[in-house]
Amino acid sequence: xxxxxxxxxxxxxLLSAQRLSAQRGDRPVxxxxxxxxxxxxxxxxxxxxxxxxSTLLRCLAGLLPPVSGGVAWxxxxxxxxxxxxxxxxxxxxxLSVRDTVAxxxxxxxxxxxxxxxxxxxxxxxxxxxxxxDMDWAADRSMQTxxxxxxxxxxxxxxxxxxxxxLLLDEPVAHLDAxxxxxxxxxxxxxxxxxxxxxxxxxxxxxxxxxxxVAVMQSGRLVAQGAxxxxxxxxxxxxxFDQAVRIALVQGQWAVLPQL
Amino acid sequence: xxxxxxxxxxxxxxxxxxxxxxxxxALGLGAGSMGWQAPWAAWTDGAQAGDVAIVWQIRAPxxxxxxxxxxxxxxxxxxxQGLFRNPLAEPYLLGSSAGAGLCMAxxxxxxxxxxxxxGWWARMGLTGAAFVGALGGVSLTLVLARGATHTLRLLLAGxxxxxxxxxxxxxxxxxxxxxxxxxxxxxxxxxALLGWDACAVLALALLVCLPxxxxxxxxxxxLSLGEDTARTLGVPLGRTRVALVAVMALATAAAVxxxxxxxxxxxxxxxxxxxxxxxxxxxxLLGATLMGAVLLTGADVLSRCLLxxxxxxxxxxTAVVGGVYLLLVLYRRPT
Numbered sequence: 001x002x003x004x005x006x007x008x009x010x011x012x013x014l015l016s017a018q019r020l021s022a023q024r025g026d027r028p029v030x031x032x033x034x035x036x037x038x039x040x041x042x043x044x045x046x047x048x049x050x051x052x053x054s055t056l057l058r059c060l061a062g063l064l065p066p067v068s069g070g071v072a073w074x075x076x077x078x079x080x081x082x083x084x085x086x087x088x089x090x091x092x093x094x095l096s097v098r099d100t101v102a103x104x105x106x107x108x109x110x111x112x113x114x115x116x117x118x119x120x121x122x123x124x125x126x127x128x129x130x131x132x133d134m135d136w137a138a139d140r141s142m143q144t145x146x147x148x149x150x151x152x153x154x155x156x157x158x159x160x161x162x163x164x165x166l167l168l169d170e171p172v173a174h175l176d177a178x179x180x181x182x183x184x185x186x187x188x189x190x191x192x193x194x195x196x197x198x199x200x201x202x203x204x205x206x207x208x209x210x211x212x213v214a215v216m217q218s219g220r221l222v223a224q225g226a227x228x229x230x231x232x233x234x235x236x237x238x239x240f241d242q243a244v245r246i247a248l249v250q251g252q253w254a255v256l257p258q259l
Numbered sequence: 260x261x262x263x264x265x266x267x268x269x270x271x272x273x274x275x276x277x278x279x280x281x282x283x284x285a286l287g288l289g290a291g292s293m294g295w296q297a298p299w300a301a302w303t304d305g306a307q308a309g310d311v312a313i314v315w316q317i318r319a320p321x322x323x324x325x326x327x328x329x330x331x332x333x334x335x336x337x338x339x340q341g342l343f344r345n346p347l348a349e350p351y352l353l354g355s356s357a358g359a360g361l362c363m364a365x366x367x368x369x370x371x372x373x374x375x376x377x378g379w380w381a382r383m384g385l386t387g388a389a390f391v392g393a394l395g396g397v398s399l400t401l402v403l404a405r406g407a408t409h410t411l412r413l414l415l416a417g418x419x420x421x422x423x424x425x426x427x428x429x430x431x432x433x434x435x436x437x438x439x440x441x442x443x444x445x446x447x448x449x450x451a452l453l454g455w456d457a458c459a460v461l462a463l464a465l466l467v468c469l470p471x472x473x474x475x476x477x478x479x480x481x482l483s484l485g486e487d488t489a490r491t492l493g494v495p496l497g498r499t500r501v502a503l504v505a506v507m508a509l510a511t512a513a514a515v516x517x518x519x520x521x522x523x524x525x526x527x528x529x530x531x532x533x534x535x536x537x538x539x540x541x542x543x544l545l546g547a548t549l550m551g552a553v554l555l556t557g558a559d560v561l562s563r564c565l566l567x568x569x570x571x572x573x574x575x576x577t578a579v580v581g582g583v584y585l586l587l588v589l590y591r592r593p594t
Contacts, residue, residue: 063487084491094538095483103481107493141538157484161492 009072010036014165014196015060019069022055029055030066031219039164042191043198044207047216047239053200054087054169056216060198061167080107083161085154085168097145097153098138101125104160128160131186133179148174155183159190166190168199172206184209204236204244208253215239227253270535274549278326281556285322285563286314316454324453325559325573326552327461328518329528331468333551335510336525337544338472341479342503345413347588349525350393350511353413354420356522358396359389359515361424364431364442382460382516389512396420397504445519448574450559457517464513469548471506475499476540483538521574523581524554530588 009016013036022030030052037043045053058064060071061084073081083104095103105121117125129135132152142150151174158168171187172180184206187197191211201207207227214224215235223235233246233253245256332350339348350356366388404416428446432439478499481489490496514521531554532546555573558580562571 058487061487061491063490080493082491084488086485086487094533095480096537099480099537099539100484103477103484103492106477106481109477157488 009074012038013072014039014074014077016072017056017060017069018072020056020059020066020071021068022052022059022064022066024055029219030059032069033216033219033221034069035214035221035224037165037196037198039196040191040194041196041212042187042210043196043212043214044210045198045200045214045216046202046204046207046236050218051216051239052219053216055219057167057169057198057200058086077164080161080163082165082167083158083163085158085166085171087169087173093141093143095142096138097134097140097142098125098129100142100153101128101134101156101160104128104157107161107163124160124162128156131159131182132156133182148176148179151175152179152183159186164195166195166197166199168197170202171199172201172203180206204246204255205253208246208255271546271549274532274546274553278549278553278556281553281560282322282326285325285556285560286318320455320458321450321453322556322559324458324461324517325450326556327458327465328450328453328514328521329524329551329553329555329558330548331461331465331510331514331551332521332524332555333528333547333549334465334468334472334544335507335514336527336551337529337540337547338479338503338507338510339525340529341482341540341543342500342507343413344483346530347414347526347585349523350397350507351421351520351522351525352417354396354400354417354424355393355508355511356396356515356520357421357424357428358392358394358399359512360392360442360445360520361428361431362388362392362395363445363516364428365392367442368431368435382456386460386464386513386516389516390509391512393508393512393515394504396424397508399424445515446574447572448519448521448577450518450555450562450573451570453517461513461517464509465548468506468510468513469544471502472544473541475503475506476544479503479540519574521555522578523584524551524558524577526588527581527584528554530584 008018016034016036018034020030020033020035021028029050033052033056035043035056045056047053055064059066061082062071063084063086102117102121102125105117105124108118108121109116126135129138132155134149134152134156137145137149137153142153145153151172155168155171158166158171166187168187172183175183180203187199188209191197197210199210201210207213210227212224212226213232213236215222215232217239222239223232225232236246237244243258245258247254247256335355336349339350339353340346342348343353363385366385400413400416400420403419404413428442432442478489478494481492481494482496484492486496511525528551529543529547532550533543536542536546555577558573558576562573562576565571565576
């Protein structure tokens, strides 16, 4: 299975999934998914539980080999190509917040981490901590933080990589509303700087802040489009069994529960 | 921050100081006409030739050897806990010590003349055999446990491998009376037979293992974030795992080949030092190495004092104390 199929890449795309199919054991969890993402764009992937969103992200990151299809990367993407924030429970609970974020700079230092932090590394770490509002806890142990604070540190670690492509699986999980907004602003800023962001989101209002939204159901990509696209909204309402309705409220897309 | 670093340095200095004091104490302990002034007397021509020989040919290599064996086991334990992301991993519990013991018994049974010889090359040969056994033991445990993420399965697999390989070792010893005699001391863990040639092998192993482990410390840091994250950070997991298992097996093998099966030092040393060193593996590996040296030198001193003038095999002492410590660690763990 070729992972670098740059020749098959759509024009302007940084990476592209082409007819991806994947399995967990014998169970197919991803079927024939094709998706492209360009620089300067935030793509949100939404869908109900078990739709294959995380599997798609793991395939894009090269962490799960697909059973068919492949992922093509543009030759213009510089190394390190991607930042990753996964759903797996990260260990390192005894590490300090700063040490955890500093590990995001490992790709810039070589995997042995020698000779150590440069000025650019230190700046990136401080920026990532400030972006996630965790700079106040830099010297604290991860063990002393709440679930939401730990999630912000993990996000800071992913941001510190400063890769052209960010693959984020539920980056705002456990976060309170103000910090969800903060993360959305940071992701919008990163996209405006030319980064390509693909994030799995369960928070539909936040997903409708992204530039584009992809909707998945039962391992298939059922719709994708710009956040203002009415047919996209109908697809989202449909995959969630009409339990939500998307409406424009004071100039912003709101997701209203249908009780 | 600066105060915090100073505190950590001072802890490292304290551990080193305790290790040195224990070494000095160990030089003054044991049979002979001299008492606590033995090291000084041996240094200043104030002692008889026999006493000087006791200090320099018996006590000094034994003390240095114990410190080096403890250092290697502490290092191996810290590596195992970091590599398998499991705070209860250690060479003894992972079956690598039992594997090393089995291969040594095999060597002693089939290659008696050279394996039982004294000297540098015999030591190196036994260490090589123990290295192969240690690699085999830990690999078997990992296969049986289907990886290292499940603590209970890992511990049970380690126990099974330890018991089975231990039984095979006993079987070898039953076949060969000579091997039985030599292996008895090894099975209990013994520092009494450590000489300068053993010290040379141990020092060489530490000189190889410690720098190699420190070079791989950042990889262990990255691994603590999970395999997926480590992989996306550019860590070549396959190669580094092999390198880390090899370093751990070499440290274990060198220790086991010289001093036999010494349990729980590898488990306790990283745990004891972690509150001071922090979780970053650079400091943790160094700290666990120092703490391992302190623990085994202390155990060696105690093993000479507790039943004086008789001596307790040091492995018996570490097994009893370490077993209680393991229970405490298990009791304190939430899951």
